[in-house]
Amino acid sequence: MATDPGLPDVTLTIDGRQVTVPEGTLVINAAETAGIYIPRFCYHKRLDPAGACRMCLVEIEGIPKPQTSCTVPVKPGMVVHTDTEAVRQMRASILEFILMHHPLDCPVCDKGGECDLQDWTFTYGTRLQRHDFPRMHFRKAHRIGGHIVLDQERCIECYRCVRFLEEWGEGLRFAFHERGDRSVIETFGGLPMAETRFVGNTIDLCPVGALTSETFRFRGRPAELVNAESICPHCSVGCNIIASARPTLGFFCRVTPRPNMAVNDYWICDRGRFNYDWLDEDRLLAPGWGRGADRQDGTWDETLDRLAADLQPPCESGAALLVDSSVGCEDGFVAAKLLRAALSSNAIYQSDPAAGWPGLTGTITDVARCDLVLAVGLDLWTDLPILWLRIHRSRHLGRSRLVSVASADGVALERCDIGLRVAPGAELGLLRGLAELRGGSADASRADALAAQTGADREQLLRLVKRLRRASRVAALGGALAGFEGLAEGLAGVAGPGGVWGIVPTGANTVGLDWVGVAASRLPGGVPLGDAKARTALAGAWSAPVAAEEAPSSLAEALETGRARRVLVVGGDPIGAGNDPLAQALDRAEVLAYVGTNANATAERADYVLPMAAFSEVTRCVVSLERRIQHSSPCDRPRGESRAGWSILAALGRRLGVGFDYESWEDVRREIAACHESLGTLAELGPRAREGAMKP
Amino acid sequence: MAHPAETLWVYRNQETQNSHELPVYRASGGYQALERALNELAPAAVLEQVKASGLRGRGGAGFPTGLKWSFVPRETSEPRYLICNADESEPGTFKDRYLMERDPHLVLEGIALASYAIGAAAAFIYVRGELAEAARRLEEAIHQAEAAGYLGERMVGTQTSLKVTVYRGAGAYICGEETALLNSLEGRRGHPRLKPPFPATHGLYQCPTVVNNVETLANVPLIVQNGAEWFRSVGTAKSPGTKVFGVSGRVRHRGNYELAMGTPLSTLVYGCAGGMEDGYQIRAIQPGGSSVPFMTPDQIDCPLDFESVSEAGSLLGCGSVIVVDQTMSIVEACLILARFYHHESCGFCVPCREGTNWMLRILERLVAGQGTAADIDLLYEICGSMLNRCFCPLGDAAAMPVQSAIERFRPEWEHVVRHGVDSVKSNVGATLSGH
């Protein structure tokens, strides 16, 4: 259980060692502070104590009965024994009880090698099985949806999974049925779960192999995996993950969370966990050129030479760049430099429309600490799941309320305390009205007028106003569905001086790409393109000219007006993404070069295909929605002939201009740092910067 | 007819015709305590009186009632709840049922007084599912009392209100445990909650809540009416008042008897219950329901109060005396208990969930004549591995009787292993021989 750092300290003795911990600390955690790890099954640091498994029993002087160390808080002068003969007997007997009906199918159990039951049995168990009655049997290897396979027999009933579901927001998607030794985990009606969001975390929580991952099943033992500290590429929250692969066999294995209390706590969402089939399937493996049936593979040199010839300036049809907002800073930086320095164009764009708008003024933790969070035109549950989870956790603890405002039908107005539907385009008016009502006198007629003006439900709006007036810290978050013009000011007005506000990007690196210069009107470090001195300085740093001419504000415009006819796409799948006007515009490009990982609609249409290594195969850094700069290491080898994005773009750059002589990602980072003083933090970032520095 | 040894307080109306009707109850002095308390006494005064009386819970644990009430926060904006625990599921226990069926207004008056003392405006009676008649009587009585102004809005013309709701359980013994009861009442899975926090501060819907047994609450009107001194005039210093004891087994007059605390077990068994039926002898006794250690026939003079029974190595529990006779082996008696606890374990914690299963299998094997001496040791060890290590007292309840049976009747267990269960049973009329 988390303790308040402001609490006074308590000193106690555990196995003869004195230890001082904050008041309220549980004995099991105090022992850990003293270097004693008490065995456990049901206890987990981020779940409320249950006291169900009884594995953590210890003796406390002055208390006649053994006590579960996971439920008892420390007291001054307490004397605890965890290594007596009696305690050892208790542990052995609990293990004997648990193993009575356990199937013992370790050889074919996915948890083997990282199973708490195996580990504790080896440490504290007796090797003898005295229970000689037939084992009870339950259903095995049952797919319960959400990519989870349930083995009811292996379950030791620690309640970690169901506690997580109840305490962290998913709700009871499955639960215990029956009682006594017949108790069994089951989904409701035995039907598979649909549309899960966080259920995958129960796989990690499960101390045994009862809940396993459908996508990882039988793909490797823990000792066979190559693990890397990585960052989830699927959204802007930037969850810290461990990416695991078996490079010698050539496949990616799994994603598990890497605890970071500032970002993702102990969790990740199901999208981040299970969405990795693309790393192994339909990868672009060799460079090539030609559309459709004319496509042919070539060597890197041949392909790049041809592409360079096609792009070579001067040329009447200008060049444009579209970088997917999940691409790493190194790749984005080199791509933007290629445009500015070698192709003399500033037509540089990101896929995330939120790029470049004022971002969040605080951290995720700041948002979670607000007593009211207002999300406008932003579907947190769907698009930024772990941000929703962090906010929801505060709601669960009774410290916060979540209000969702949207005009679009697509945004879920469930899973919040107040869901307010407004007329299309009324978001801004609502924000302005709310800002007035929050500060001014409580005037019901003004609220009525606001309801009429915005089409919001009157009762709901009054509830919101009441909450808003009571709230001491407000977070106001905006998203693309509310339209960006004027939105930031509206959000700032409602959040007020002590609040947190901003337009929340959704791309894993929207913030970072913008920062390193992937923007039509901003140079690296966020310097305006119009700043001639800065351009000169940059040209000095690059030993190359920097394009000065302003570019259209969007790629579609650049393509439609004919100002750009040769397009370089890095990452993503803009043609297949469902944005039809952009896809049609791209289709008209004279030259379309695609630097990407997978065979998709964009690759299909492209004139050049340059296979890029995926996030799990390269070292890169990304910047999250809270401006946290995070380093991500590879666990896998690039597939086929694919290469890191920056190295492909640099090889192209060398054919078109000067100053692309990087040997490693470190060289790229060094150059990024040299572009602007604010970017220094990025270069210092190494794998050991666990928490991640913050973008200034 | 009442036995002369009895002190009829909460059972005073048991033999009265139509005692469940409001006019009959009023004729016996009913609702006078409530009327007086609501008009003349502050809630704190009622609480003080119950505290001074030394009344201890009749649901099994014997916790001082007034002290429990005093843990409820006085100054709180949260609602407070009173819950009458009428789950009465302990094998051998049938005392609350008669209170509810024959004197429901006494229970309601106790509920009203307790609610007043702790500041509850809502009370629930959690009735064991099988006790349909009791639930019906209570509901009728609530209607009558509300119509007469004893319950509901503005009780007896004062500002105090109380809504009493009857809730029927769904047949789980564990739901008599107060926190499992709360879970069940909230519509959750019926397993106990972690304590602390205790219900007094975090009970029903996390609000301050008192859970009291039916018999405990039935004592409250008497205390308020007659005073703490009067209450203390009967019973022992530490266990004042009376207790309803239910006797089952091969005694002549099975049933409930209300005796002063501290009355010897022999008075109950030989006096009130008329001794054993012809030809039956006592083999063992559980003095406090199925959950407590066995006593041996030589302990028959043990006074029935919380302290004395504990000293004798058992527990007074809810005062349900189960007499095992010589036609049943102690091993069979343990098997019956093991079946019950295996069936009723909620399964929340490991030692009880798995231990009750294992105990049952070993006892089945012993009774079937396929056990070994090692099984006795193993069974004894399992009891030790459950005792004091489970999440709630049900696990202890499963282990204690069997553990005591092995300790106190070891030769019989060994005899059963060598010669079968029948070898230690003697027929009606014969005296036990052979070991």
Ligand SMILES: Cc1cc2nc3c(=O)[nH]c(=O)nc-3n(C[C@H](O)[C@H](O)[C@H](O)COP(=O)(O)O)c2cc1C
């Ligand atoms: C397994 C178990 C079953 C219980 N069943 C009952 C019951 O049926 N009725 C009851 O009053 N108390 C029962 N109790 C005791 C309650 O938990 C609680 O102590 C009691 O209701 C408190 O009331 P009292 O203080 O008036 O005795 C049970 C306890 C356990 C552990």
Ligand code: SF4
């Ligand atoms: S499925 Fe796993 S996590 Fe859930 S209760 Fe069983 S053992 Fe615990």
Ligand code: SF4
């Ligand atoms: S919340 Fe976003 S960053 Fe975190 S795991 Fe999910 S998709 Fe990845």
Ligand code: SF4
């Ligand atoms: S002791 Fe038995 S009844 Fe009590 S919590 Fe554990 S399993 Fe449930």
Ligand code: FES
């Ligand atoms: S870890 Fe403490 S009871 Fe399970």
